[in-house]
Amino acid sequence: SxxxxxxxxxxxxxxxxxxxxxxxxxxxxxxLQWYRQNSGRGLVHLILIRSNEREKHSGRLRVTLDTSKxxxxxxxxxxxxxxxxxxxxxTAGGGSNYKLTFGKGTLLTVNP
Amino acid sequence: xxxxxxxxxxxxxxxxxEVILRCVPISNHLYFYWYRxxxxxKVEFLVSFYxxxxxxxxxxxxxxxxxxxxxxxxxxxxxxSTKLEDSAMYFCASNGQGPxxxxxxxxxxxTVL
Numbered sequence: 001s002x003x004x005x006x007x008x009x010x011x012x013x014x015x016x017x018x019x020x021x022x023x024x025x026x027x028x029x030x031x032l033q034w035y036r037q038n039s040g041r042g043l044v045h046l047i048l049i050r051s052n053e054r055e056k057h058s059g060r061l062r063v064t065l066d067t068s069k070x071x072x073x074x075x076x077x078x079x080x081x082x083x084x085x086x087x088x089x090x091t092a093g094g095g096s097n098y099k100l101t102f103g104k105g106t107l108l109t110v111n112p
Numbered sequence: 113x114x115x116x117x118x119x120x121x122x123x124x125x126x127x128x129x130e131v132i133l134r135c136v137p138i139s140n141h142l143y144f145y146w147y148r149x150x151x152x153x154k155v156e157f158l159v160s161f162y163x164x165x166x167x168x169x170x171x172x173x174x175x176x177x178x179x180x181x182x183x184x185x186x187x188x189x190x191x192x193s194t195k196l197e198d199s200a201m202y203f204c205a206s207n208g209q210g211p212x213x214x215x216x217x218x219x220x221x222x223t224v225l
Binding site: 030031033035041042043044045048088090092093096097098099100101102103104105 | 143145153154155156160162167168203205211212213215219
């Protein structure tokens with residue numbers, strides 16, 4: 001298995017609904033980050049949660065971290081068509097000071 | 113807002129040719145990175161660079177790859193003899209501290225024929 005696995009692989013919802021994406025990882029971490037990528041574009045940092053934090057909010061984003069289960073979730077509330085993108089979790093740590101290990105991502109489609 | 117810029121946006125090359133991908137990180141950042149993303153796959157770490165030397169590299173970053181910061185602004189990735197499997201989107205990133213938020217460029221798409 002790979003570090004940083006998201007599920008579902010794809011999620012399709014209607015505008016206004018909430019979207020929840022999950023991420024699991026294998027090794028110890030210093031922090032876990034979520035990134036967004038529009039098709040063919042670069043990655044944009046959304047939120048970082050440290051290993052000693054359990055929940056963090058940023059605008060319509062809510063991230064939780066459960067280090068005992070080695071899992072995290074990203075909730076996007078009141079989704080918009082512009083939220084359509086791929087979302088990746090990435091972990092820092094596991095013996096590395098510099099490397100981020102990315103998951104395969106969740107492709108979110110928000111239908112207007 | 114400061115951003116990481118990458119050139120070229122797309123490069124097509126023949127197998128065996130040398131390629132240099134260029135990046136201008138955010139000016140006050142100290143840590144620089146290259147990642148790659150093969151179409152439809154995960155974003156993979158290649159190398160990190162701090163204080164004018166490689167701080168960490170992955171198994172992908174073999175002798176065919178090298179990085180350089182030739183002046184105070186540019187950060188380059190060189191692939192000496194490209195292979196078909198080097199075809200990917202290459203992302204440069206930078207940040208002010210090692211394990212924190214990364215700022216990514218828009219990527220350079222490399223196609224090896």
